[in-house]
Amino acid sequence: MGPDQGDNNGAPPPNWGVAFDLGLRLGISVILGVGGGLLLDSWLHTSPIFTLVGMVLGIGAAMYTIWDVAKQSMGR
Amino acid sequence: MVHVEIKAEELFAIGPLIVTNSMVGVLLASVVLLLATWWFTRRSAVVPSRGQSMIELPIEFLAGVVRGTGGKRWRQFAPLILAIFLYVLVANWLSLLPGVGTIGLAEEVDGEKIIVPFVRAGAADLNFTLGLALISFVAFIAFGLRANGLRGYLKELLIAEPAYMTPLLTPIHLISELSRVISLSMRLFGNVFAGEVLLATMLALTTATVFILPLAFVVPGVFLGLELLFGLVQALVFALLSMTYITLAIAEHRQHGSDDHSGEAPEQGAAPAHGSA
Numbered sequence: 001m002g003p004d005q006g007d008n009n010g011a012p013p014p015n016w017g018v019a020f021d022l023g024l025r026l027g028i029s030v031i032l033g034v035g036g037g038l039l040l041d042s043w044l045h046t047s048p049i050f051t052l053v054g055m056v057l058g059i060g061a062a063m064y065t066i067w068d069v070a071k072q073s074m075g076r
Numbered sequence: 077m078v079h080v081e082i083k084a085e086e087l088f089a090i091g092p093l094i095v096t097n098s099m100v101g102v103l104l105a106s107v108v109l110l111l112a113t114w115w116f117t118r119r120s121a122v123v124p125s126r127g128q129s130m131i132e133l134p135i136e137f138l139a140g141v142v143r144g145t146g147g148k149r150w151r152q153f154a155p156l157i158l159a160i161f162l163y164v165l166v167a168n169w170l171s172l173l174p175g176v177g178t179i180g181l182a183e184e185v186d187g188e189k190i191i192v193p194f195v196r197a198g199a200a201d202l203n204f205t206l207g208l209a210l211i212s213f214v215a216f217i218a219f220g221l222r223a224n225g226l227r228g229y230l231k232e233l234l235i236a237e238p239a240y241m242t243p244l245l246t247p248i249h250l251i252s253e254l255s256r257v258i259s260l261s262m263r264l265f266g267n268v269f270a271g272e273v274l275l276a277t278m279l280a281l282t283t284a285t286v287f288i289l290p291l292a293f294v295v296p297g298v299f300l301g302l303e304l305l306f307g308l309v310q311a312l313v314f315a316l317l318s319m320t321y322i323t324l325a326i327a328e329h330r331q332h333g334s335d336d337h338s339g340e341a342p343e344q345g346a347a348p349a350h351g352s353a
Contacts, residue, residue, distance in 0.1 A: 020263070020313045021259055021263075021317050021320075024259040024262065025252075025256065025259045028255040028258045028262070029251050029252060029255045032251050032254060032255060033251055036251075057247050057248055057251060058251060061247075061249075061252045061255065064249070064252050065252050065255070
């Protein structure tokens, strides 16, 4: 193929695929946290402690994802 | 009668292996790709013919994208990204052929006659998309390990800065990593499955108007054209996201400036760092 770098050959701008990814990942992070918490609670009979902890972690993961993606985009 | 099952229907079993109609779709895509590869490698020329140019067009396009956005080491993962793109593309487009999803065995379920198709779109089965997402996941972990080394990679993944935030940030980081796999697989599955439902609904709605031409042919035709476009876009999105994840796994290494474990010489004018994940 061509040289290692340089031309973009009419390619889409960098990181454009991340835009497709971000929205879905926000929701999935919360679902994963809450789902994991529910599973742990049903297993250990500690309801609702781990569900709440999972929800906080899931929301935290969603915010972390936004921060991470923004940082990557600004880095470019 | 509109009938689209969310899980793939069983056709037959070979011992413990249950063969479903989506497995047939994926196998067909594999056979088409293998035959195309065999034909292409036998008949390709330096000065391409018109047919060869047609086949090279999508490959050249994606290679350009990977070259432009994949960083300095794009050659290492370009074959994987191209393979994922072509596989998903062929599997998506095969599902638009006449007979796929419509020709099958008639069965009676709950007093209603339904058709269990012989072939179903591969990506309309979560098993296929999850499998591809796992391959992509393993690939970007492998590239991260190669760039950072095992110790560096685990440190990056499990230990936060400042260190006292580790108990809080490590689970958050793990959830964020895991969400990539689920996001990749659910997006492709959701889009292709929704397309199948849409096409089945449009066909069912317009079958009643088969005597009022051209409505019965035009409406499904429009949606088939849209599915052709969505199939391409979804294949592109899946491949490019996989590439983005791999690029980021390698870029983390550059930002932290640790030793190179890939055995490659340091490259001049490295691209700007993309931040740590």
